[in-house]
Structures are given as structure tokens and as C-alpha cells.
Amino acid sequence: MNIKIVDSWLREYLDTRQNPLEIAKELSLSSVSVERVEKVDNDSVYDIEVTTNRPDLMSILGIAREASAVLKNAKFNDLKTIEPTKSSAKFPIEIKNDPRLVNRICAVVLEVKIGDSPKEIKDRLENSGIRSLNNLIDVTNYVMREIGHPTHVFDFDLLKTQKMIVRESKRGEVVTTLDGKRHILSGGDIVADDTTGKIIDILGVMGTTNSVIYENTKRILFFIDNNNPVYIRNTSMNLGIRSEAAILNEKGVDPELCLKALLRGIELYEKIANAKVISEIFDHYPNKPRTTTIQVDSEKINRVIGVEVNPQNSVEILNKLGFKTKRLGEKIEVEIPTIRADVGLDEDVIEEIARVYGYHNLPSIIPTFLPNKVIGFANNFYFEKRIKSAFKYFGFSEVYTYSLISEDLFDGPIENAVKLKNPLSKDLAYLRNSLIPSLLNVISNNKTYDGLKVFEIANIYLKKTNDLPKETPMLSGVLKKKHASFYEVKGVIEKALNDLGIKNLIFKKSQKSSIGASIYIDKDYLGEIEVLDTDIVDFELNFEIILQHATNSKIFKPFAKFPPILEDISLICDAQTQEIINTIKNQDEKIVDVTLKDTYKDSRTFHIVYQDFEKNLTKEEVAKIREQIVIVLKKTFNTTIKE
Amino acid sequence: MEEELIGIKNAALSFILEAEDLKSLEETKLQFLGRSGKLTLAIKAVTKLPIDKRPAFGILVNEVKQTIEEALEEKAKSLSAVRKTNLLEKIDVTNPGIKPPLGHLHLVTQAIEEITEIFEKIGFIKVKYPEVEWDWYAFEALNFPPNHPARDDWETFFIDEKPHPKYGPMVLTPHTSSGQIREMTANKPPIKMLNIAKCYRRQSDVSHVPMFHQFEGLAVDTNLSIANLKGVLDYFVKSYFGKERVSRIRPYHFEFTEPSFEVDVSCGVCKGKGCKLCKEGWLEMGGAGMVHPNVLKNCGIDSNKYSGFAFGWGVERVLMMKDGIKLDDVRTIYSDRMEFLEQF
Numbered sequence: 001m002n003i004k005i006v007d008s009w010l011r012e013y014l015d016t017r018q019n020p021l022e023i024a025k026e027l028s029l030s031s032v033s034v035e036r037v038e039k040v041d042n043d044s045v046y047d048i049e050v051t052t053n054r055p056d057l058m059s060i061l062g063i064a065r066e067a068s069a070v071l072k073n074a075k076f077n078d079l080k081t082i083e084p085t086k087s088s089a090k091f092p093i094e095i096k097n098d099p100r101l102v103n104r105i106c107a108v109v110l111e112v113k114i115g116d117s118p119k120e121i122k123d124r125l126e127n128s129g130i131r132s133l134n135n136l137i138d139v140t141n142y143v144m145r146e147i148g149h150p151t152h153v154f155d156f157d158l159l160k161t162q163k164m165i166v167r168e169s170k171r172g173e174v175v176t177t178l179d180g181k182r183h184i185l186s187g188g189d190i191v192a193d194d195t196t197g198k199i200i201d202i203l204g205v206m207g208t209t210n211s212v213i214y215e216n217t218k219r220i221l222f223f224i225d226n227n228n229p230v231y232i233r234n235t236s237m238n239l240g241i242r243s244e245a246a247i248l249n250e251k252g253v254d255p256e257l258c259l260k261a262l263l264r265g266i267e268l269y270e271k272i273a274n275a276k277v278i279s280e281i282f283d284h285y286p287n288k289p290r291t292t293t294i295q296v297d298s299e300k301i302n303r304v305i306g307v308e309v310n311p312q313n314s315v316e317i318l319n320k321l322g323f324k325t326k327r328l329g330e331k332i333e334v335e336i337p338t339i340r341a342d343v344g345l346d347e348d349v350i351e352e353i354a355r356v357y358g359y360h361n362l363p364s365i366i367p368t369f370l371p372n373k374v375i376g377f378a379n380n381f382y383f384e385k386r387i388k389s390a391f392k393y394f395g396f397s398e399v400y401t402y403s404l405i406s407e408d409l410f411d412g413p414i415e416n417a418v419k420l421k422n423p424l425s426k427d428l429a430y431l432r433n434s435l436i437p438s439l440l441n442v443i444s445n446n447k448t449y450d451g452l453k454v455f456e457i458a459n460i461y462l463k464k465t466n467d468l469p470k471e472t473p474m475l476s477g478v479l480k481k482k483h484a485s486f487y488e489v490k491g492v493i494e495k496a497l498n499d500l501g502i503k504n505l506i507f508k509k510s511q512k513s514s515i516g517a518s519i520y521i522d523k524d525y526l527g528e529i530e531v532l533d534t535d536i537v538d539f540e541l542n543f544e545i546i547l548q549h550a551t552n553s554k555i556f557k558p559f560a561k562f563p564p565i566l567e568d569i570s571l572i573c574d575a576q577t578q579e580i581i582n583t584i585k586n587q588d589e590k591i592v593d594v595t596l597k598d599t600y601k602d603s604r605t606f607h608i609v610y611q612d613f614e615k616n617l618t619k620e621e622v623a624k625i626r627e628q629i630v631i632v633l634k635k636t637f638n639t640t641i642k643e
Numbered sequence: 644m645e646e647e648l649i650g651i652k653n654a655a656l657s658f659i660l661e662a663e664d665l666k667s668l669e670e671t672k673l674q675f676l677g678r679s680g681k682l683t684l685a686i687k688a689v690t691k692l693p694i695d696k697r698p699a700f701g702i703l704v705n706e707v708k709q710t711i712e713e714a715l716e717e718k719a720k721s722l723s724a725v726r727k728t729n730l731l732e733k734i735d736v737t738n739p740g741i742k743p744p745l746g747h748l749h750l751v752t753q754a755i756e757e758i759t760e761i762f763e764k765i766g767f768i769k770v771k772y773p774e775v776e777w778d779w780y781a782f783e784a785l786n787f788p789p790n791h792p793a794r795d796d797w798e799t800f801f802i803d804e805k806p807h808p809k810y811g812p813m814v815l816t817p818h819t820s821s822g823q824i825r826e827m828t829a830n831k832p833p834i835k836m837l838n839i840a841k842c843y844r845r846q847s848d849v850s851h852v853p854m855f856h857q858f859e860g861l862a863v864d865t866n867l868s869i870a871n872l873k874g875v876l877d878y879f880v881k882s883y884f885g886k887e888r889v890s891r892i893r894p895y896h897f898e899f900t901e902p903s904f905e906v907d908v909s910c911g912v913c914k915g916k917g918c919k920l921c922k923e924g925w926l927e928m929g930g931a932g933m934v935h936p937n938v939l940k941n942c943g944i945d946s947n948k949y950s951g952f953a954f955g956w957g958v959e960r961v962l963m964m965k966d967g968i969k970l971d972d973v974r975t976i977y978s979d980r981m982e983f984l985e986q987f
Binding site for chain 2: 461
């Protein structure tokens with residue numbers, strides 16, 4: 001969350017000689033990030049990012065206290081509230097609170113004169129990024145920015161029943177907020193009800209038109225409510241109202257600030273709106289936070305920070321930040337103020353010391369220890385990198401498509417899909433079970449290209465009962481070109497897997513797609529090649545199975561001492577090539593290799609390599625084996641052998 | 644006899660002169676000097692001469708043979724020179740080469756490879772953990788309070804499944820930090836982990852995509868300090884962005900680290916002077932911090948004995964922060980146009 005802090009306003013509570021740029025630099029290094037310093041007229045404005053755990057810094061006072069700790073020779077002067085002229089009149093409104101919803105309410109009724117704010121207040125608000133409207137509204141914003149607690153103002157005369165019940169909204173209740181927008185509540189919002197069932201405020205988020213001040217307002221109810229942040233977050237997000245009050249309230253603001261804010265507000269109303277206090281001060285405080293103490297060990301401070309910090313130095317840092325301390329030997333006892341609800345452990349206290357000591361003052365030391373496990377060189381990441389690079393050098397381009405898909409892109413019945421409860425859009429509503437539809441999208445998004453080769457390695461997600469989905473990495477790709485060839489894709493897969501040490505690839509006619517192959521490594525099912533149409537061939541392989549078989553172990557085969565004899569044999573039959581090759585190979589162990597050399601019409605020529613590693617093969621020996629091959633081929637496949 | 648030798652010599656020389664290529668030159672050589680070549684046969688006829696004439700004949704034979712051999716050699720040289728010239732004359736060195744196929748690895752893959760190698764050099768080990776996780780790993784064990792905004796429907800994707808009795812709802816990992824819990828519950832310190840994975844958040848704009856990548860480092864050992872974290876950050880920034888770039892850490896807030904830091908890298912464009920692209924000379928890279936004692940405890944690690952540091956940054960973010968890449972919309976990285984993919 002960002003906040004704009006006006007330099008002159010800050011200096012009301014901070015004594016320092018440093019200029020705005022120096023202040024910005026020191027704050028960035030040791031406290032909050034100052035993203036910009038802007039010059040405005042004779043003033044400067046800091047644009048500051050405050051982390052969500054530090055709502056106390058969303059204020060002039062908060063930043064002033066921090067700056068006094070991180071700047072050299074700086075001093076924080078806290079705001080001293082003035083006791084207002086008391087009124088003995090009873091507080092006229094009957095308020096019934098639900099302590100689950102609201103921690104504290106401080107309120108007072110004032111008689112006022114509506115009008116413009118003086119220039120100084122206007123300028124400060126406008127420079128802080130807050131629109132100046134009139135003196136009654138301006139005071140609420142001024143107090144919020146200065147002290148850090150949101151405040152609200154009702155037109156007292158619009159509160160006809162003079163009663164207020166704080167309750168949770170019901171689903172379907174309708175309100176119109178002060179910006180004129182109509183909202184249908186979904187229930188569970190903190191609202192104020194005037195006991196007739198009419199909602200007169202959405203607490204901590206935004207006022208409603210039926211109760212806020214207007215140009216004829218004469219009397220106001222100045223109202224400071226400290227709310228349960230969980231409810232505020234829900235309401236703010238559900239209604240899309242990201243007002244500064246809502247953003248502050250959802251982070252949790254210190255209820256101790258309520259009365260301070262009320263008194264400061266009364267002072268300002270008296271000053272710029274001729275205000276007169278016409279009721280006693282109402283202070284309902286059911287949930288008072290407790291202060292805690294933490295003991296911190298000097299030795300631990302040094303261990304975490306990595307250098308030795310003088311305990312006296314630590315104590316000074318903590319005191320400047322608003323912590324009370326006591327030295328107990330090697331320990332420091334730290335009292336945590338309620339405004340610092342983010343500090344709960346000694347680590348939190350060490351952080352306070354470390355950042356003000358200065359992270360930039362610490363050395364950089366690379367830790368040289370080694371982890372408690374050894375992973376091999378040829379691990380899964382090695383093979384993934386290797387196969388990706390093979391595909392690159394085969395001319396494929398890698399893509400990254402979304403794991404989240406629309407219903408249309410899911411393969412199979414949608415009930416099987418892992419489904420998101422809160423998708424961003426219909427297009428990103430399910431987790432995919434195949435990469436192919438996403439890759440085909442890539443193809444159709446690149447229509448002007450005649451030739452395309454793309455691939456991706458990513459997880460698919462398969463639903464499991466009462467368990468996390470099974471995430472399986474898949475290697476998928478698409479080849480698109482005129483007359484795309486099944487054999488081209490098959491060749492790429494074979495070579496890429498060969499490079500990973502995988503040899504025993506088996507291709508069978510696909511059971512899944514009409515034209516294509518099912519691929520196995522030995523008995524393990526690997527995936528499919530699918531011929532989608534004459535121009536598109538795709539493939540999807542289970543990368544987990546590939547990893548199970550991938551190896552970079554190597555075996556040296558001694559050089560052959562005797563030359564091989566090479567022969568071709570041509571035949572005509574219907575059998576699959578692989579069957580014929582297997583049959584030929586099985587005839588004799590001297591047949592070391594059989595490959596399909598050529599196809600012409602319905603005739604196929606096989607190239608046979610005969611080799612004996614012990615001695616020279618003779619023509620007669622080969623002739624005998626060949627005779628055996630011919631007999632078996634004729635018998636098995638009823639084939640014609642072309643001699 | 645002498646005349647016959649002179650005749651052979653002249654015939655050979657004229658054949659050699661006329662030879663147009665190395666092949667016909669070789670034929671000429673065989674024709675005269677081969678086993679049954681003309682000169683060879685003539686030499687064999689020496690036995691028919693009277694003994695006193697033989698020495699003079701011998702000298703002449705040698706002369707003829709030497710002349711023919713020299714002529715052959717000379718001609719062979721000039722012929723091969725001609726052949727080379729002819730070949731070279733046909734090459735237009737400016738014609739396109741015959742190129743092997745070359746595809747492209749995605750920018751994100753290239754970044755992940757660089758990041759991995761940088762951290763592996765100082766002993767971090769890459770791991771892989773689930774993308775779909777239980778709330779316990781993604782939030783609870785990381786010390787997120789029950790009502791933290793990241794745990795509501797607005798920032799994190801939830802899976803439409805029954806919550807686990809112990810581990811809570813099922814979510815898409817919004818950060819790689821869930822890997823810290825997986826790593827620390829499965830391994831004993833010392834730990835040096837690098838987790839690079841897909842992450843998902845419910846947002847889409849110039850600087851956000853619903854699916855992106857993070858890299859997460861985790862180190863757990865006895866006596867690790869903020870100074871050690873600084874050492875690793877400086878090393879990464881110099882290795883990845885360049886030696887002239889520097890890093891700094893500033894106070895920040897995360898639930899699972901204490902203290903927490905925001906890590907900045909000096910701007911490569913203005914060299915740290917301050918420009919439109921940066922904040923007063925610095926670019927925000929991401930978060931880091933000392934592992935929160937509650938996180939160690941949740942993973943069964945004694946927080947009195949061990950401490951750790953962790954950091955988690957966007958792969959796309961550091962990619963876009965590299966000098967000269969000029970990518971200013973993270974959504975471009977996930978463009979599937981070949982016009983984009985083929986650039987890298």
C-alpha cells in the first residue's frame with residue numbers, strides 16, 4: 001500500500017536538518033521504500049510504499065517516528081492532544097455494539113459551520129492525494145493521514161431514531177454509498193442499523209448517502225470505529241470499494257489511537273469549523289489490546305545479523321522506534337507498544353535492530369557448506385535439457401502454453417477434469433490433461449506459416465480421489481507442412497530418444513487415433529503419434545517414462561576383426577516391416593542387422609548384415625543362412641521372394 | 644634403335660601436351676611407362692644390341708625416361724591447378740549456405756538454464772515439487788495467518804475438491820515457497836535447494852500473468868546470517884546481470900521470513916543515477932529473508948540450532964530486467980506467435 005507524505009507536515013513532528021532526498025534515501029534503506037520525491041511549490045511529497053504488516057506507518061506520525069530512528073541527530077515530537085471544552089450533555093445516541101465486529105467506538109456530537117477549509121489544510125490534503133471537499137470532510141481525512149486511524153462523520157440530524165445497532169449485514173440488503181453507487185450486500189458486512197432495519201453506514205469501508213453530511217449540515221456525529229479487519233477485507237473486496245479507510249482497516253489499526261484521533265479531530269473542528277462540543281465523549285472499548293514483553297539475547301542478535309552489535313546500540317535503536325527496554329545482563333527485555341502488533345518474536349525485534357543498524361553496513365559472505373544430499377549428474381533435469389536441445393537442433397521451436405484451459409480444450413468428459421473453484425475466466429477454468437489442444441491452438445494462431453514445428457514439455461494433471469492430482473510431464477509436439485509425414489515425426493522421436501540412450505522403441509498401429517502409432521519402450525506405454533490430416537502430425541509422449549529409461553551409461557563394443565557380408569533381399573507380402581525384420585533376425589545369430597532399404601510399389605528390399613566375430617564368413621555359410629531365411633519367409637508370410 | 648627411342652619420346656611428349664585431364668594423362672603414362680608400355684618394351688630390346696653399344700643406349704634410355712616423367716609431372720601440376728580454378732570459379736560466396744534445421748528454445752527455458760547453472764556452481768541443488776498443493780504447504784506451514792489476503796479467493800486459485808482433513812483446501816501454488824516446506828519436511832539440514840516452477844495467481848495485466856515461473860532458493864544450516872544471504876544475492880546479481888551491477892536489500896515484510904527483505908538491483912540503463920525505468924537508480928527484483936522460526940518448527944527443524952535464508956523471484960521478472968532485452972509487457976513472453984518465438 002502506498003501513501004503520500006507531505007514534507008512540511010512531517011517536519012511538524014520531526015526535527016532534522018536533512019533535506020527531503022537524504023530523508024528518502026535513509027528511509028528506503030532502513031525502513032519504508034520511498035519510491036519518489038516530488039517537488040510541489042515550496043514543499044516536497046514522499047511517495048512511500050508501506051508493507052501490509054505496518055499500518056502504523058500509514059500516517060505522518062508513524063513515518064516521523066521511523067525517520068527519527070533512521071536519521072542521524074533527528075528527534076520525534078509526538079502529537080500532544082488538547083483536552084476539549086467539555087460538555088456535560090449526555091451522549092444522545094444509544095449505540096449497541098457487537099464486540100465480535102467492532103473493538104472500540106469513540107464518538108462525540110458537535111455543532112459546526114460547514115464551509116471551505118483554510119488553504120494550508122487544503123494544500124496538505126491535495127498534495128497527499130486526497131481531494132479537499134469541505135471543512136467537515138477534510139478534518140476526517142486530515143486526522144486519518146496524520147494519526148493513521150480512519151474516522152467518519154454523520155449528519156447528526158439525519159440519525160432520526162438516535163439509535164444505532166452494529167450488526168452483520170444480511171444477504172440481499174441494499175445500500176447506496178456516499179459516492180452514489182448502489183450495492184447489493186452479500187452478507188457478513190459490518191453495518192450500522194438505525195433499529196428500523198435501515199442501514200446507515202458500512203463501518204470502516206464507506207458511509208451511506210442517507211446519513212452523511214451535506215451542504216446544510218448543522219450538527220455532526222464525529223465517529224471513530226475500530227473494526228475487525230477480516231470483515232473489512234471481505235466487504236471491501238466484495239463491493240470493490242478500495243477506499244483508504246478500507247485499506248487501513250483491513251490491515252488492523254491500533255484501537256489505542258481512537259481517542260487520540262477523536263481529540264485531534266475536535267481540536268481541528270473547533271479551529272476551522274467553529275465547532276462546539278455538545279455532548280460528552282462516548283468511548284466504548286470492549287477489546288483492549290495487551291502490551292507484551294519479549295526477551296532478546298545479544299548473542300542471537302549477532303548470530304542472525306552476522307556481525308557484532310553493541311547491546312547499548314541495540315537499546316538506543318529500540319527506544320527511538322518507541323519500544324521500552326530493560327537490560328538484563330546479556331539479554332534485553334523489550335516492551336512492545338500496542339501500535340506495533342507486528343512484533344511478536346525475538347526475531348521481529350532483531351529485524352528492528354538489524355534494519356536500523358543498516359543492511360548496507362553488513363558484509364557479503366557466500367556460505368560454503370554443501371547440502372546433505374548428492375544427486376547424480378545425469379538426473380531428470382539433465383535429460384530434459386538434453387532432449388529440449390535435440391528438438392531445437394531438429395528444427396522445433398519450444399512454446400509455453402497455459403496449463404489452464406477452457407472446457408473445449410479438455411480431452412474427454414469434463415467431469416474428469418481438475419476444475420478451478422474461482423477461475424479468472426472461462427478460458428482458464430480447468431487444468432489440462434493433454435498438451436495437444438494447446439499446441440494445435442499455436443498452429444492455428446500462426447496461419448501465415450506454411451511449415452511449423454513446435455514442441456513443449458509441461459505437466460498434465462489427472463484427478464485422484466482424496467489426493468492431489470497426479471502431475472505427469474509430457475513431451476508433445478506438432479509438425480505442420482504440406483504433406484506432413486508420419487515418418488518424419490517418427491524419425492525425430494527415434495533419434496531424440498536414441499540420444500537419451502533409449503534403444504528399444506516399439507511402434508504399433510494405434511488403438512486410439514484412426515491413423516497413427518502407439519509407442520512403447522519395451523513394455524512401457526510411451527504415447528502416440530497421430531496423423532491429424534494430410535498437413536498435420538502431432539505426438540504426445542509421457543516424459544516420466546522417458547526419464548525412467550533414459551541413461552548415459554556407455555558400453556564399448558570391440559572392433560570387428562573380420563569384415564561383414566552385406567546382402568539385399570526383396571519380397572512382396574502384406575506383413576508389417578517390423579515383423580519381417582524380426583523374422584529374418586531370428587534365423588541366425590550371425591545376422592547382426594536388418595534394415596528396410598527401399599520400397600517400390602508393393603515390393604520391399606531389406607538390407608542384411610552377416611557377421612561372425614570369431615572368423616571370416618564364407619560365401620557358402622551365408623548362402624545357407626539365406627536359404628533358411630527364404631524358406632521361413634515363404635512359409636510365414638506367404639510371400640514372393642525376388643531373387 | 645636410337646631413332647626408335649627418339650620417336651617414342653616425341654610421341655609421348657605430344658600425347659602429354661594434348662592431355663586435357665588427369666585421367667587421359669594417366670592413360671598416357673601407362674601407354675609409355677607401364678608394364679607393357681612402349682618405352683618399357685623398347686628397353687627390353689637392349690639384349691638384341693651388341694655389348695659395346697649397350698652403355699650409350701642405356702644413357703639414352705634414362706634420358707628419354709626422365710624427360711617423359713618430368714613432362715608428365717609438369718602437366719599433372721598444371722591440370723590440377725586448372726581443375727581447382729574451374730571449381731572455384733563456380734562458387735558465389737555470397738549465395739546462401741545449405742543450412743541444417745535450427746529451432747528455438749523458449750526465453751523462459753533459456754533463463755531457467757542460466758539461473759540453474761549460476762546457483763549450482765555454489766552448491767544449490769535443483770528440485771521439483773507439486774504445482775497443485777495443499778493449503779498447508781502453500782500457506783499454513785509458511786506461517787500465513789488464517790485471514791491473510793493471499794489465502795482468499797481474490798489472489799489464489801482454488802481447486803474444486805474436498806479439503807484434506809489435515810492439510811486443508813487444494814490450491815494452485817501461488818509461489819515456489821511451498822517447495823521450502825516439501826524440502827524441509829523430506830530432508831535434514833544442511834540444505835541448499837533451488838526450486839524453479841510454474842506458479843499461478845489470479846491476475847492479468849502489464850506486469851502479471853495468471854501463470855508464471857519463480858525460482859526459490861533455500862539454505863538451512865547452523866549459523867546462517869543476513870550476511871550470508873547478502874553474499875548469495877550479490878553473487879547471483881553479478882553472475883546473471885553483469886559484473887557492473889550491484890544489489891542491495893531493504894526492509895520488507897513476508898509471513899515466512901523474519902527479517903524480510905526486498906532485493907533491488909542497480910539499474911542497467913542509467914547505471915544507478917535514476918531514470919524513467921527505475922526508482923532512484925534501483926530496480927526491484929523480489930523478496931528474500933531469514934526463514935521464520937515458525938516455518939522451521941512446522942517442518943520439524945530445531946530453530947534454536949538451525950537458521951536459514953530463502954529468496955523467491957520471478958523468472959520473467961529477472962528476464963525483463965536484463966540489459967537491452969526491451970520487453971516491457973510480461974504477457975508478450977507468453978505470446979505464441981512465431982514472430983516472437985523465432986527471435987530467440
